[in-house]
Amino acid sequence: ETGVTQTPRHLVMGMTNKKSLKCEQHLGHNAMYWYKQSAKKPLELMFVYSLEERVENNSVPSRFSPECPNSSHLFLHLHTLQPEDSALYLCASSHTSSLAGEAFFGQGTRLTVV
Amino acid sequence: EDQVTQSPEALRLQEGESSSLNCSYTVSGLRGLFWYRQDPGKGPEFLFTLYSAGEEKEKERLKATLTKKESFLHITAPKPEDSATYLCAVQAWGEETSGSRLTFGEGTQLTVNP
Numbered sequence: 001e002t003g004v005t006q007t008p009r010h011l012v013m014g015m016t017n018k019k020s021l022k023c024e025q026h027l028g029h030n031a032m033y034w035y036k037q038s039a040k041k042p043l044e045l046m047f048v049y050s051l052e053e054r055v056e057n058n059s060v061p062s063r064f065s066p067e068c069p070n071s072s073h074l075f076l077h078l079h080t081l082q083p084e085d086s087a088l089y090l091c092a093s094s095h096t097s098s099l100a101g102e103a104f105f106g107q108g109t110r111l112t113v114v
Numbered sequence: 115e116d117q118v119t120q121s122p123e124a125l126r127l128q129e130g131e132s133s134s135l136n137c138s139y140t141v142s143g144l145r146g147l148f149w150y151r152q153d154p155g156k157g158p159e160f161l162f163t164l165y166s167a168g169e170e171k172e173k174e175r176l177k178a179t180l181t182k183k184e185s186f187l188h189i190t191a192p193k194p195e196d197s198a199t200y201l202c203a204v205q206a207w208g209e210e211t212s213g214s215r216l217t218f219g220e221g222t223q224l225t226v227n228p
Contacts, residue, residue: 004157042118042218043158043201090157100216101148101205105157 003027006091006106014114015081021109023074023091029104031097032074034066037088037108049074050097081113116141120202120219127192127226135187135222137202145208147185149178150201152221158201192226199223 004025013019025032034046048056049068063085065077074091088110092103119138127133139147146165150158162171164180171178175196177188187200203218 040220042220043203043216044218045216092157101146101203102160102163104160107156110155 004091004093004104004106006089006109008109009107010110010112012112012114013078013081015083017081018077018079020078021076021089021091021111023076023106025072025074025091025093025104027093027104029093029095030071031094031100031103032068032071033092033094033100033103034064034074034076035090035092035105037090039087043090047076048097048100055097078111081111083113086111086113116204116206116215116217118202118204118217118219120200120222122222123220124223125225127189127224129193129226129228130191132188132190132192134189135200135224137185137187137219138183139185139202139204139217140183141204141206141217143207145205147180148203148205148216149185149187150203152199152201189224192224194226194228197224197226 007022030051032049036044045058046060047066052068063080067075088108090108091106094100094103117140121136146163148163149161152158162178167182169180175190179186199221201221203216205216208215
């Protein structure tokens with residue numbers, strides 16, 4: 001148990017659907033992250049939140065919309081996705097954003113866009 | 115631009131056959147180099163942080179070393195349960211809010227046969 005829980009574990013959605021990914025951590029961390037992991041590609045940072053404030057948006061298309069209502073919860077709202085958005089979406093948390101390298105990761109949501 | 119290259123892409127070992135994984139990097143001021151283990155269907159699990167050339171860290175059968183251009187993950191007498199993908203990432207110095215500037219390699223998929 002890593003302390004970071006993601007739901008759902010698997011999601012299949014059509015290109016016109018709207019869905020949300022949820023992440024929860026009870027580690028007392030102040031920074032939370034969304035990463036995208038595609039086959040044969042390095043892990044890509046999408047968004048960083050520090051103390052519930054978005055501090056980094058790594059040139060992510062607007063069809064991905066993050067939300068951090070408090071320091072324990074992070075959401076990724078999805079709408080009008082493309083098939084190339086199919087990937088493993090990972091949430092992570094760390095004590096501070098400067099300690100991103102020592103983050104705890106969730107098990108990920110395997111997203112398939114059809 | 116920061117870059118991380120891991121080799122080999124895949125490695126098959128017999129149980130007990132020691133070997134090393136390589137992580138070559140270029141970064142504009144290394145803040146830290148990180149190793150992770152990732153099992154299929156799970157998020158990465160943090161293993162080690164290395165900060166400066168000459169530093170070494172050990173955990174069970176794993177030892178990580180760092181030079182100014184590369185890091186090695188040495189696996190001594192591996193067991194089948196060491197089978198996983200091993201990821202390397204570097205973090206560059208930057209502003210506090212962008213301290214999350216992590217660049218990941220594509221990983222080495224290790225298989226240890228009994």
